[in-house]
Every structure is written in structure tokens, then in C-alpha cells.
Amino acid sequence: MRRFALIVAFWPGVLMAEGFQRLTGDEILEALSGRKLNYEGGASQTFEPSMHTQYFSGGPSAGIWAVQEDQYCSLWPPSDLWAxxxxxxxxxxxxxxxxGGDTTDGVYAE
Incomplete structure (x- = not known):
């Protein structure tokens, strides 16, 4: 009976380890800096350590990115609004x- 209780005690942690995990600011920097993501439909985006970003979908679009309060933020000129x-x-x-809860998934490019 004791073994069963131990297994049950660890079960919620096992379930939480699978699936999507929210990232902190430092984790966002580590996950994106110097990386490229591919999106559905053939678009891609690079995240430079200099905090410049390029989005490619039929042509390039240049912006800047930052981490603010554990969130990824981007600015795409000519707009002056951060998202x-x-x-x-x-x-x-x-x-x-x-x-609004809308999601976009990107996959690391090889």
C-alpha cells in the first residue's frame, strides 16, 4: 500500500511535466535568442541576440523584440506599438x- 501512495503522490508532477510549459523572461531569452522558428504556411522568423527580428512570408519584414515582465514583445515599424x-x-x-488567448505555434528550424 505504501508504494501505491508514493506513485499517486508523484503522478500529478508527471502529468504537469508533459505538454506546454509557460516560460519566464530568462527562459524566453534562452529559447529565442539566435534561433529561427518556422510557422504554418511556410513563414519563418529569426530572433537575433541584438534584439532584431526578421519575419519572412513572401518577403522580409524587420522589427525588434524584447522581453518585458515574462512576456515576448515585438515592435514592427512603421507602427510604434509593442505587442x-x-x-x-x-x-x-x-x-x-x-x-485574447489566440495562439501561434512555431517550430525550431534545423
């Missing part, structure tokens, strides 16, 4: 979650 997202990770998949 911020919660970030979750599941293996090689990075999920951006907008204020």
Missing part, C-alpha cells in the same frame, strides 16, 4: 499566446 505575448514551450514547439 506582447505569453510564451509556452513543448519540446521544439514555441507557442505565442496573445491577450
Amino acid at each position: 506582447c505575448y505569453d510564451i509556452e514551450r513543448n519540446g521544439d514547439v514555441i507557442r505565442f499566446i496573445g491577450k
